[in-house]
Amino acid sequence: MDKTYRQWIAAHQDRVWSLALYLLRDRAEAEDISQEAFIRLWQCRDEMHEERVGPWLLRVTRNLCLDKLRKQRVEREPEESDLVDERTPEVALGQRGEANRLQGLVTALKEPYRSLVVLRDIQQHSYQEVAEITGLSQPQVKTYLHRARKKLRQQWSEQEHE
Amino acid sequence: MSELEETGFELLLDAFIDGDLEPVQRQALLATAAEDPTLGAELAVAVELQQALAGLPEHQVPASLNRKLQKIAQPESHWAGHWLLRPRWAFAAMLVFSLIGGREIYQQHQQVTQQAELAQARQDLALVLAYLDKVNRSVNAQIQMTVNEATAKPVVRVTTKTLQSQLQPRKDFEL
Numbered sequence: 142m143d144k145t146y147r148q149w150i151a152a153h154q155d156r157v158w159s160l161a162l163y164l165l166r167d168r169a170e171a172e173d174i175s176q177e178a179f180i181r182l183w184q185c186r187d188e189m190h191e192e193r194v195g196p197w198l199l200r201v202t203r204n205l206c207l208d209k210l211r212k213q214r215v216e217r218e219p220e221e222s223d224l225v226d227e228r229t230p231e232v233a234l235g236q237r238g239e240a241n242r243l244q245g246l247v248t249a250l251k252e253p254y255r256s257l258v259v260l261r262d263i264q265q266h267s268y269q270e271v272a273e274i275t276g277l278s279q280p281q282v283k284t285y286l287h288r289a290r291k292k293l294r295q296q297w298s299e300q301e302h303e
Numbered sequence: 304m305s306e307l308e309e310t311g312f313e314l315l316l317d318a319f320i321d322g323d324l325e326p327v328q329r330q331a332l333l334a335t336a337a338e339d340p341t342l343g344a345e346l347a348v349a350v351e352l353q354q355a356l357a358g359l360p361e362h363q364v365p366a367s368l369n370r371k372l373q374k375i376a377q378p379e380s381h382w383a384g385h386w387l388l389r390p391r392w393a394f395a396a397m398l399v400f401s402l403i404g405g406r407e408i409y410q411q412h413q414q415v416t417q418q419a420e421l422a423q424a425r426q427d428l429a430l431v432l433a434y435l436d437k438v439n440r441s442v443n444a445q446i447q448m449t450v451n452e453a454t455a456k457p458v459v460r461v462t463t464k465t466l467q468s469q470l471q472p473r474k475d476f477e478l
Binding site: 156175 | 313314316317320321345348349351352353355356357359361362363364365367368369371372373375376
């Protein structure tokens, strides 16, 4: 079992860490959340099926991140006006330069838009998997993702013309 | 382009990006974009952005986190989770061992003290016994002397009386 578990770590740690970092924008907190997610996986490893590990880990990671964020602010029903977070994410992620400008735009999105872009457009999960991970219906995923993409295109174009 | 047409085009863009369009719909979208420079530019931005998003590298797990994750799967050593090593039990065990050890030391100290006292008592006893022996001998001598005197007087008295009676003239020969 230990060997299998180590294989799961190797296969999923980057995605888990990446999602936590995109959502929390804090390396120390993202590290804590990633560790917690894998501890929970270890605790229920005997009941876990191989194909369920990835979505399960990402769902747990996202929920832990949202719990963390919820403690920092009261979450509202997402509106189009809530798409962009005012804080500057590049500093939190320690990124500079043109290549990482896009990551900055993504991390500036609010929830659930940010999770949807990360899961669908960056990590390339299917709509079904994204719905499963986020707990949203597939139509909700498509609607929110459409808003997020539209916002990203606008900002991407604006920055291109600056 | 009306707002409705714009919204419809954006939805088509998403479907195009996701690869959900039928070949006929795809061709129609491309033809529309070719005719309208604004839509063509939007399509170009959408495709460029989507390719850029898909090409973003995954954040690599830092070494510190990797070490923590590897430790989760490490089997616990035999003693690591032993109840005796848990703080409160370790404290209790230490307390018990301290009490037993203290008692042993106290008892050893007591034994040494008792042995010294015993040796002193033996010396005192020997001295007392020697004194008693001396007194005993003296008393014995006095007793012997007294007994000798006491037994000698009656014997002398009886002997004298007997001799006197023997030496007294008998009356039946008197005339």
